[in-house]
Amino acid sequence: MLFSEAQEAFKKHLIYREMSGETVKGYMKDLRCFNRYMTDVYNGAIYVEDITTDDIEEYMHYLLDERELAPRSRNRYLFSLRSFLNYAVKKQWVEHNVASEVDPVKVMEEKKVALTEEEIDELLATIKHKIVKFSVAFLYYTGMRVNEAHNITFEDIDNERNRLLVNGKGKKQRYIPIAKSLKPHLENYLTNIRGPIDSPYLLATKKTGRLSAGYINYELHRATKELGWDKNVTCHALRRSFATNLLRKRVDVFKISKLLGHSSIKTTTVYLQLNENELQTDIDKL
CATH class of the missing domain: 1.10.443.10 (Intergrase catalytic core)
Structure with a gap:
C-alpha cells in the first residue's frame, strides 16, 4: 500500500479512537515529514511494505545532521512511526514493525519547573x-x-x-x-x-x-x-x-x-x- 494512502487510513483510525485534534495533527505532521524524506531518497512514491529498519535509522541520522533536532524531538518522530507501523501490522499491510527495532535516543532528564x-x-x-x-x-x-x-x-x-x-x-x-x-x-x-x-x-x-x-x-x-x-x-x-x-x-x-x-x-x-x-x-x- 502507498504510504500516503496508509497515512490517510491511520488518520481515520485516530479520529475513530477519538484522539484529540492536536494529537492527530501531530501524527500527520510527523508522518508527512518521513514521507517527504523517503520520497526524496528514492525519487518517487514509497510503499509501506518497502520501508526497512535501515531506512528509519538513516532518517534518524537525517533528523540529527540535517534538521539538527533535539533528542526529545527525534524520539517523537520515531514514536509516531512506531504507532503508524503498529497499525499497519494490525491491518496486515506489513508483517512486523521495523521501527520497533530502532532504539530511541537517550534524553537527558530536564529539571521540572514549579513556581512558588x-x-x-x-x-x-x-x-x-x-x-x-x-x-x-x-x-x-x-x-x-x-x-x-x-x-x-x-x-x-x-x-x-x-x-x-x-x-x-x-x-x-x-x-x-x-x-x-x-x-x-x-x-x-x-x-x-x-x-x-x-x-x-x-x-x-x-x-x-x-x-x-x-x-x-x-x-x-x-x-x-x-x-x-x-x-x-x-x-x-x-x-x-x-x-x-x-x-x-x-x-x-x-x-x-x-x-x-x-x-x-x-x-x-x-x-x-x-x-x-x-x-x-x-x-x-x-
Missing part, C-alpha cells in the same frame, strides 16, 4: 500585556492544559455553582471549582480588560478572537528574562505549579489528580516538584 506562590505573584506583576496577565493567572489558578483554557467559552462558566466546565483530552469533561484567588482576576478581566470582542471564547484578542499558547509563552519568556530567573517558565509549568502548590498545602494527591483531569495517579506524580528543603522538613518529622 511568591514567584507566581512576581511573574504576574512583571507581565505588561493585560490579557496575557489574566491568562497566566487563569492557567495557574485552574491547573488547566493550555489547549483546555484556549477553548473555554462563556457558556462554560457556571457562576451559580462557582465552577468551570472543561473539555479535556479524549473528549472527557470535568468541572473545576473557581478558586477564591481567581475571582478578582476574572472580574477585573471581564469588567475592565476584555471589552466587547466578538468571540465566544474567554481568552480572546480583538485582532483574532483567540489567544494563542505561543503568544502566552512568548510573554512568559520575556517576563522571566526581566526577572532574571534561570528557569524555563511555560504554560505547562503553570499547570505543574498549580499541582505542586496544592500538594504543599497538604491537598490529597487523588483530589489533585481529579482537578488535573488525569486518568491515572501515576501521571499526576510527574507534575509534582518539591525542592530538597521541603523534603528535609518532612523527613525531620520522623
Whole structure:
C-alpha cells in the first residue's frame, strides 16, 4: 500500500479512537515529514511494505545532521512511526514493525519547573500585556492544559455553582471549582480588560478572537528574562505549579489528580516538584 494512502487510513483510525485534534495533527505532521524524506531518497512514491529498519535509522541520522533536532524531538518522530507501523501490522499491510527495532535516543532528564506562590505573584506583576496577565493567572489558578483554557467559552462558566466546565483530552469533561484567588482576576478581566470582542471564547484578542499558547509563552519568556530567573517558565509549568502548590498545602494527591483531569495517579506524580528543603522538613518529622 502507498504510504500516503496508509497515512490517510491511520488518520481515520485516530479520529475513530477519538484522539484529540492536536494529537492527530501531530501524527500527520510527523508522518508527512518521513514521507517527504523517503520520497526524496528514492525519487518517487514509497510503499509501506518497502520501508526497512535501515531506512528509519538513516532518517534518524537525517533528523540529527540535517534538521539538527533535539533528542526529545527525534524520539517523537520515531514514536509516531512506531504507532503508524503498529497499525499497519494490525491491518496486515506489513508483517512486523521495523521501527520497533530502532532504539530511541537517550534524553537527558530536564529539571521540572514549579513556581512558588511568591514567584507566581512576581511573574504576574512583571507581565505588561493585560490579557496575557489574566491568562497566566487563569492557567495557574485552574491547573488547566493550555489547549483546555484556549477553548473555554462563556457558556462554560457556571457562576451559580462557582465552577468551570472543561473539555479535556479524549473528549472527557470535568468541572473545576473557581478558586477564591481567581475571582478578582476574572472580574477585573471581564469588567475592565476584555471589552466587547466578538468571540465566544474567554481568552480572546480583538485582532483574532483567540489567544494563542505561543503568544502566552512568548510573554512568559520575556517576563522571566526581566526577572532574571534561570528557569524555563511555560504554560505547562503553570499547570505543574498549580499541582505542586496544592500538594504543599497538604491537598490529597487523588483530589489533585481529579482537578488535573488525569486518568491515572501515576501521571499526576510527574507534575509534582518539591525542592530538597521541603523534603528535609518532612523527613525531620520522623
